[in-house]
Amino acid sequence: MVVELSALERDAVTEILNIGVGRAAASLSLMVRDEIQLSVPSAELLYGEAARLRLSLTADRMVAVREAFRGLLSGSAALLFPQSKSLDLVRMVLDEDLTAExxxxxxxxxxxxxxxxxxxxxxxxxxxxxxxxxxxxIPVLLHADLATILPQAAGCEPVLLVLTIDFTIRSRDIQGHIVFLMDMQAAGIFQRLIADYITSIA
Structure with missing residues (x-):
């Protein structure tokens, strides 16, 4: 079985996730006492190697904050940035005047x-x-390649919901990805829930 999102379903996912990152931006802005803007311009549902190729276009080694989730849906979620950008992101959020150390x-x-x-x-x-x-x-921080950050279970092709995220503060921008790693069953449940959501707001 292959789970695919229609254009309408992708738009709904993007809308839902933009609400989420909007809340996150408000929380982070309060923490750092400066305006932080987050947006999710696109969402894709990809499989195994296609997902890895899509994400590997950004960097060989990446920095990720990863956490598992369960309940309505089960899987793991990760925020990914190129390793070369991680210190830039910290400097942007905390203080431009901090030393490298x-x-x-x-x-x-x-x-x-x-x-x-x-x-x-x-x-x-x-x-x-x-x-x-x-x-x-509890979230964990990883400095690793994509195969380590998003491991593939034996004999099971993973399904990845891949979101591009734009992170802007003080007129500077860093682009990363939010990835939800699910198995085929969870991806099917997610697709049905999104379809039900669209019906409920129509």
Missing amino acids: EVTELEQEALVEIGNVILNGCLSSIADALVGEIETS
């Missing part, structure tokens, strides 16, 4: 907090829109 010391804590706020904002928005509950695990 100070940024490095604060990198792990800051990235985990940023990822936690963004991922939980997205998952909360999904749960609200699709009328269910989603629980999450």
Whole structure:
């Protein structure tokens, strides 16, 4: 079975996730006392190698904040940035005047907090829109290649919902990805819930 989202369903997913990152941006803006803008311009449902090829276009090694989720849907979620951009992101969020040593010391804590706020904002928005509950695990920070960050279960081709995310603060922009890794069953459930959501608001 292949699960595919129609153009209308992709638009609905993008709308739901933009609500989530909008909430996350508001929370992060309060934390850093500066306006942070987050947006999700696109969403794609991809399979196995196609998803890995799509994401590998950004960098060989990446920085990821990853957490598992379960409930209405089950899988794992990750916020991905090219490794070369991770310190830039920390510097943008915390303080432009920090030294390189100070940024490095604060990198792990800051990235985990940023990822936690963004991922939980997205998952909360999904749960609200699709009328269910989603629980999450404690987020972890990974510096690794994509195969390590998003492992493939033996004999099971993963389904990845891939979202591009634009992160803007102080007129500077970094682009990354939010990825939801699901098995085929969870992807099918997600597609049906999105279809039901569209029907409910029509």
